[in-house]
Amino acid sequence: MASHRKLQGVFSPQAVPREKVAAGLRGLILVTVLLMARLQASPHTLAFDLVVGIGAAYVLVSTFLPWSHFTVRRATLAVLVTDIALITALIYTQSGIGSDYYLLYYLPILHASIRLNLRDAIGTSLLSALGYILVGFVGLRSAPITVEVIARITTFTVSAVLLAGFFFVLSREQRAFEQLTHAYDGAMRSKTEFLSRVSHEFRTPLTAIVGFSQLLYEHNETLDTDHQHEYLVIIREQSQQLARMIEDMLDITRIEESRLTLKRQPVNLQDAIESALMLLDRPADRDRVRISVEPRTPAANADRNEVEQVLSRLLLGAIKCSDSSAPIHLKVGPAVEENAVQVTILAAAMDAEDEELSPLADPTANAAERVRDNARFLGLGVARALVELHGGRIWLDDSYVSRPSPEEAEGDSPGYRAAICFTLPVYQAKEGGPQVIIASPREAAKRGKNVTMGSGSVAAEEGRNGQDHDRRRRPVRAEADARLP
Amino acid sequence: MIVDDDPFARRLMRDCLRLCGEEFEIFEVDRGKLALELLAVERPDLVLLDISMPEVGGIPVCAEIKGNPATADIAIIVVSAHADNEFIADALASGASDFVPKPFQPNDLVRRVKRALEARVPA
Numbered sequence: 329m330a331s332h333r334k335l336q337g338v339f340s341p342q343a344v345p346r347e348k349v350a351a352g353l354r355g356l357i358l359v360t361v362l363l364m365a366r367l368q369a370s371p372h373t374l375a376f377d378l379v380v381g382i383g384a385a386y387v388l389v390s391t392f393l394p395w396s397h398f399t400v401r402r403a404t405l406a407v408l409v410t411d412i413a414l415i416t417a418l419i420y421t422q423s424g425i426g427s428d429y430y431l432l433y434y435l436p437i438l439h440a441s442i443r444l445n446l447r448d449a450i451g452t453s454l455l456s457a458l459g460y461i462l463v464g465f466v467g468l469r470s471a472p473i474t475v476e477v478i479a480r481i482t483t484f485t486v487s488a489v490l491l492a493g494f495f496f497v498l499s500r501e502q503r504a505f506e507q508l509t510h511a512y513d514g515a516m517r518s519k520t521e522f523l524s525r526v527s528h529e530f531r532t533p534l535t536a537i538v539g540f541s542q543l544l545y546e547h548n549e550t551l552d553t554d555h556q557h558e559y560l561v562i563i564r565e566q567s568q569q570l571a572r573m574i575e576d577m578l579d580i581t582r583i584e585e586s587r588l589t590l591k592r593q594p595v596n597l598q599d600a601i602e603s604a605l606m607l608l609d610r611p612a613d614r615d616r617v618r619i620s621v622e623p624r625t626p627a628a629n630a631d632r633n634e635v636e637q638v639l640s641r642l643l644l645g646a647i648k649c650s651d652s653s654a655p656i657h658l659k660v661g662p663a664v665e666e667n668a669v670q671v672t673i674l675a676a677a678m679d680a681e682d683e684e685l686s687p688l689a690d691p692t693a694n695a696a697e698r699v700r701d702n703a704r705f706l707g708l709g710v711a712r713a714l715v716e717l718h719g720g721r722i723w724l725d726d727s728y729v730s731r732p733s734p735e736e737a738e739g740d741s742p743g744y745r746a747a748i749c750f751t752l753p754v755y756q757a758k759e760g761g762p763q764v765i766i767a768s769p770r771e772a773a774k775r776g777k778n779v780t781m782g783s784g785s786v787a788a789e790e791g792r793n794g795q796d797h798d799r800r801r802r803p804v805r806a807e808a809d810a811r812l813p
Numbered sequence: 814m815i816v817d818d819d820p821f822a823r824r825l826m827r828d829c830l831r832l833c834g835e836e837f838e839i840f841e842v843d844r845g846k847l848a849l850e851l852l853a854v855e856r857p858d859l860v861l862l863d864i865s866m867p868e869v870g871g872i873p874v875c876a877e878i879k880g881n882p883a884t885a886d887i888a889i890i891v892v893s894a895h896a897d898n899e900f901i902a903d904a905l906a907s908g909a910s911d912f913v914p915k916p917f918q919p920n921d922l923v924r925r926v927k928r929a930l931e932a933r934v935p936a
Contacts (some may be wrong), residue, residue: 524897528865528894528895529894531894531896531915531916532819532821532822532894532915533821534915534916535819535821535822535825535894535915535916535917536821536822536825537916538916538917538918539825539829539916539917539918539919540821540825540828542918542919542920543825543828543829543832543919546832546919546920547832550832551832562821562824566821
């Protein structure tokens with residue numbers, strides 16, 4: 329900071345600061361003005377000679393003294409205040425209120441403004457206005473009051489105040505511009521860092537793709553078929569990983585730039601989950617997923633495609649962070665908060681402390697920032713951003729640490745330590761609009777696309793629930809599975 | 814010794830060295846800290862070292878190996894996806910004899926490994 333820099337003497341071997349050069353120039357101008365005033369002065373009074381003498385001495389000392397104890401700001405302020413006092417004294421002793429030396433006030437103003445130190449410029453402008461009033465007040469007591477004298481004082485005072493106003497407006501603009509520049513610099517810097525991190529992450533799958541394909545190509549004849557197959561599997565998986573990362577990056581950019589518009593519709597979540605499973609690359613992963621839907625789970629008000637993207641990315645995260653053979657449970661049901669539906673993903677050995685899950689760990693952090701911090705985990709970052717875009721919530725629930733769900737505790741599952749949870753808003757059917765009730769989970773899954781076309785749909789797992797809904801509102805079409813209890 | 818947290822990168826480096834026709838005894842570790850622990854009992858001729866690893870990164874590991882008189886003669890090749898000049902300079906300054914940017918060509922890696930081993934053993 330320039331203001332904290334110590335002033336160096338002009339004779340010091342170190343570099344002469346710009347402020348010192350400016351002070352030197354100001355001193356030169358003032359000395360010239362003072363000498364000219366001395367030569368032109370008609371009444372050579374002792375007071376006038378004293379002011380000129382003190383002024384010249386002050387200017388010389390202030391310009392060339394090595395001010396090692398002053399910061400630049402303090403020194404500048406001291407110079408400006410003394411200049412005002414000196415000029416006021418000069419004007420008064422020279423010829424009182426009628427003098428053209430009034431204009432000398434603009435010297436300190438210019439001195440401050442030329443260095444683009446607008447705050448000092450405002451200060452000196454106001455000081456000048458005070459100086460005019462002071463000279464006018466003292467002068468008027470000893471000289472005849474004429475219209476010309478009053479007009480002169482008023483004009484100078486008002487112009488100094490206007491100048492202060494002008495500098496004030498300018499300083500606000502300057503501040504706004506500086507803030508904008510600062511924000512722009514920050515955005516550019518974080519964008520560059522993001523790209524640099526992402527390009528680094530892209531190199532990880534690329535290393536395997538380039539390396540193993542080259543090994544296959546060069547050692548085709550020496551490698552046995554098992555190794556060849558293994559290499560091909562690695563190349564395939566890493567290519568898919570790379571493709572996903574590119575897609576994630578494009579998605580996060582679309583979300584950040586607000587280019588993603590949601591096409592909201594009633595979404596049956598079980599149906600969306602089954603579609604999302606198709607997005608998983610390995611059939612073995614699909615077979616690990618178990619879905620359970622609570623009765624009376626309402627449809628979500630969401631963009632069906634984006635919900636599938638959220639689900640597939642969260643499933644991939646759960647697969648990555650859990651035991652490779654253990655089942656992954658997806659539970660769908662009403663959320664604790666009103667008018668929201670919740671999806672809970674449970675996988676054995678999934679840990680809330682796992683770094684892979686970090687984009688979901690902090691509920692307050694901005695999704696895009698979290699993704700920037702962890703370019704490796706773009707997928708979960710995108711899932712989070714999409715849920716938040718829907719007006720939902722996404723978090724890691726570590727309360728499963730000591731609470732394996734009863735049905736899993738009985739089975740072969742080792743229990744759960746963490747769950748990925750997210751909510752979506754419930755689709756609110758318009759009053760009196762047609763409604764479809766799905767009275768079978770299988771049918772709901774199979775016919776989801778058809779039955780959710782109305783303005784409202786409710787998935788009900790048991791026939792009784794379907795009847796409950798039937799009594800409350802009159803559906804235009806009711807479908808029931810004949811095998812229901 | 815191969816030190817990299819990415820299992821595919823470790824596997825690739827291992828297979829590159831196995832398929833090149835020379836006999837190497839290879840150890841693999843996925844953490845910098847484990848590498849330092851293993852160096853107390855094993856004495857490899859060369860370490861292929863990644864930079865970005867959890868807990869202890871590659872640069873401190875490199876500096877520690879080179880700073881310890883007992884392990885200072887081990888050749889180190891840094892293999893990293895951080896291919897900026899800054900990282901290369903850091904790696905070389907901490908004592909690495911070479912820097913291989915990821916993705917790499919298997920032949921190139923093998924050539925550099927052989928060169929580093931030859932430079933280590935005076936003819």
